[in-house]
Amino acid sequence: MELITNTRFMLIIASTLLIGIVIGYTIGYYMGQTTVQTTQTTPIQRKYILGVSIALSGPISSICVQWEPVVRMAIDDLNNISRSMGLNLVFEPYILDDKGSPEEALKNAQTFYAAGIRIMIGPPLSSQLKAIKAFSDANKFIIIAPCSNSPTLAIPGDYIFRTQPSAIAESEALAVLAIRENIRSIISFHIDDEFCNVFSKYFKDSFEKRGGRIVHEIVYSPGQADYGTDVATLASFARSLTPDAILYCGYGTDGANILSHAAEEPALRATRWLVVESFYGASEVLVPKIIEFAQQVRMIGIRPAPLVNPLYDEFVNRLRNYGGTPTYCSENVYDAVMIAGLAVLRTGGSTDPDELREAIVQVAKTYYGPGGWGLLDENGDRVQAAFKLWTLSMVNGTPQYVDIGYISDSTIVMES
Amino acid sequence: MEIARALICSYVFSWIYILSSIPLTLSYRTTKVFNFAHPVFITYGAYVAIFLNEFLNKNTPLFIAALFSFTTGGLIGVLNYLLIIRPLHQRGASPNVHMIATMGAWFVYQYALYIICQVLMKLRGASFLSYPSVEYVDISYIQRAIGLNTPQYIVTSTTLGLVVILSLYVLLNKTMLGFAMRGIADNQILATLCGIPRDKLMALTWFLTGGITALSGILWVNFSGSTTPEIGLHVVVINFAAAFIGGLSSLLVTALASAALALTENIVFLFLSYHLGLQPTIRLAIVFGVVFTILVIRPPLGAGGGLPYRFRTRIGRKVAGP
Numbered sequence: 001m002e003l004i005t006n007t008r009f010m011l012i013i014a015s016t017l018l019i020g021i022v023i024g025y026t027i028g029y030y031m032g033q034t035t036v037q038t039t040q041t042t043p044i045q046r047k048y049i050l051g052v053s054i055a056l057s058g059p060i061s062s063i064c065v066q067w068e069p070v071v072r073m074a075i076d077d078l079n080n081i082s083r084s085m086g087l088n089l090v091f092e093p094y095i096l097d098d099k100g101s102p103e104e105a106l107k108n109a110q111t112f113y114a115a116g117i118r119i120m121i122g123p124p125l126s127s128q129l130k131a132i133k134a135f136s137d138a139n140k141f142i143i144i145a146p147c148s149n150s151p152t153l154a155i156p157g158d159y160i161f162r163t164q165p166s167a168i169a170e171s172e173a174l175a176v177l178a179i180r181e182n183i184r185s186i187i188s189f190h191i192d193d194e195f196c197n198v199f200s201k202y203f204k205d206s207f208e209k210r211g212g213r214i215v216h217e218i219v220y221s222p223g224q225a226d227y228g229t230d231v232a233t234l235a236s237f238a239r240s241l242t243p244d245a246i247l248y249c250g251y252g253t254d255g256a257n258i259l260s261h262a263a264e265e266p267a268l269r270a271t272r273w274l275v276v277e278s279f280y281g282a283s284e285v286l287v288p289k290i291i292e293f294a295q296q297v298r299m300i301g302i303r304p305a306p307l308v309n310p311l312y313d314e315f316v317n318r319l320r321n322y323g324g325t326p327t328y329c330s331e332n333v334y335d336a337v338m339i340a341g342l343a344v345l346r347t348g349g350s351t352d353p354d355e356l357r358e359a360i361v362q363v364a365k366t367y368y369g370p371g372g373w374g375l376l377d378e379n380g381d382r383v384q385a386a387f388k389l390w391t392l393s394m395v396n397g398t399p400q401y402v403d404i405g406y407i408s409d410s411t412i413v414m415e416s
Numbered sequence: 417m418e419i420a421r422a423l424i425c426s427y428v429f430s431w432i433y434i435l436s437s438i439p440l441t442l443s444y445r446t447t448k449v450f451n452f453a454h455p456v457f458i459t460y461g462a463y464v465a466i467f468l469n470e471f472l473n474k475n476t477p478l479f480i481a482a483l484f485s486f487t488t489g490g491l492i493g494v495l496n497y498l499l500i501i502r503p504l505h506q507r508g509a510s511p512n513v514h515m516i517a518t519m520g521a522w523f524v525y526q527y528a529l530y531i532i533c534q535v536l537m538k539l540r541g542a543s544f545l546s547y548p549s550v551e552y553v554d555i556s557y558i559q560r561a562i563g564l565n566t567p568q569y570i571v572t573s574t575t576l577g578l579v580v581i582l583s584l585y586v587l588l589n590k591t592m593l594g595f596a597m598r599g600i601a602d603n604q605i606l607a608t609l610c611g612i613p614r615d616k617l618m619a620l621t622w623f624l625t626g627g628i629t630a631l632s633g634i635l636w637v638n639f640s641g642s643t644t645p646e647i648g649l650h651v652v653v654i655n656f657a658a659a660f661i662g663g664l665s666s667l668l669v670t671a672l673a674s675a676a677l678a679l680t681e682n683i684v685f686l687f688l689s690y691h692l693g694l695q696p697t698i699r700l701a702i703v704f705g706v707v708f709t710i711l712v713i714r715p716p717l718g719a720g721g722g723l724p725y726r727f728r729t730r731i732g733r734k735v736a737g738p
Binding site: 056057058059061062065066192218219220221224225226228229230231232233235236237239252253254255256257258259260261264265267282283284285286287289290323325 | 418419420421422424425429530534537538541542543545547548549567639640641642644645646647650651681682685689690
């Protein structure tokens, strides 16, 4: 009886040990496996945040909201490049709304800097860039502005880069075009803003050097609810001075308002209109009333753009997957993010501003994107001197911005 | 000088200001709350028309836009009353607290609209942050039928403005409801003792205030070539000025002040701009120069420490003798 008991006891002990070994082995096996898998699949990643300051509200928001998908697409492309190179650097955008205002843009730059971000993409406007310049200089804060092109910000040796060429060449090209179109007298009508003020000044110099004359200049304030009375003032001068054309520089919200009022003014319908790219791509301008007006006054616009670039078409197609449609400067936004990211990769993820600045210059030399060759001049501005001519027209019953020619090296080609 | 455009702008702006200023005065004199969330009504009124225009494939009738905007504005007014103004009133909060609270509500509504616009933009692929003018199909049809070639916004503002003003006149002067509202405005305690349901009338006043003000928004989107979520803020500056000139009491003087301010900012500015080359920046300075002058020379009720015009007229008559 005792033997049986002892044997049973021994069997229970042996079974327990066996079960314990099996369970222990299984747990040990899987835990060991897990450890191996963890070390294999989740390498330590370094985040590199790029600050993005764009106008998601305010007068130029209809253009800038379309830049957000562009930024997301460029960041994905950068991360793919980083991954394919076997690097552990992951880019992330930190997007803030600057409302198109200089004060908000400065606040955003300060916020980014305080958060340890050393490169900012944006802001959209030259007036905003001007407001940030002192902060950028003092803190060696790198800015890559995708749309600013005021010649007053073409300064060598600072930490500001622009993927849009300076407007000096553009104002000259427009002056050449005006003379070729037999326009000899112009009323300059523009918003009180860094880009438009400076563009008008440079245009005046170029135009008058070629024998033309700016007979009057009207500057209107930004941020008004309505511009009907400003248009009435313009119409009054157009009637009394009978210029050959009106040079208009404004943005989306004010532009749509002004053009819709101008469409009802006989004096303004009888004068040609030359416009610049500042409202190119704004959806609020695309209404039948304004299109009909643009046709009536034979409106011609100018914008800097590479003449032929298959990468641009590819960019447009890919952007659709991100729910975006290209607006003015979209391609420059993409190029700005890419140049910034590639420079960071080149430095191995450095945050040293001087190292990054040098890397940006070097990367831009060999970079070619939807906005063309990225090469920067001594002022940090993109070197490019080709301009497309555009107008507003109905295409298959839909109002659209339509390219009608180009200017390259003082050669003007009208396609229709 | 091209005075025609300035006159057209003055005319349309008069109606926009009248429809948004009168409710401000109406709400203050009835509820004694100075509503800083007033621009919300204008903005939301405009955006209801914009959203309708987008969802109806740009075939929006004025009638539908007016109905939806009025209802939306009215409901926002009632919501503000039930959630902010009434609880504060029940706790005996001071007018300053009411003002700050309504200002806070304004920010909430404003940014809620930005969120709505951005979500809809993603869904519809259209930009709502700066939207082109909205043409009303029923008005276009009527204009074509009778061969009226004037700009649509003149017809829209005249029609809507007259309908609202006449309806408001009838409501306030020819109905028991209107008498009750005026009773509450004159003496709340006495009116309550007489059996007038104060709470219901307050809610009704806020509904009318929100609804009528929202209608100014649908005039705006028809007139202006671009509408942004900031539109209410632009218009409300003139509303406050007109309401103060009206002593926050007289609807008639508020309406006249609205029209006068619209004329001043357009005609005077055109004159100064054309003849002296002055920049449009001075426009608000001109408007508020007029406001200060009126407030100092002839202070109306409350705003400048003066008496209501009707009392002053009676006193004037007594002093002058029979």
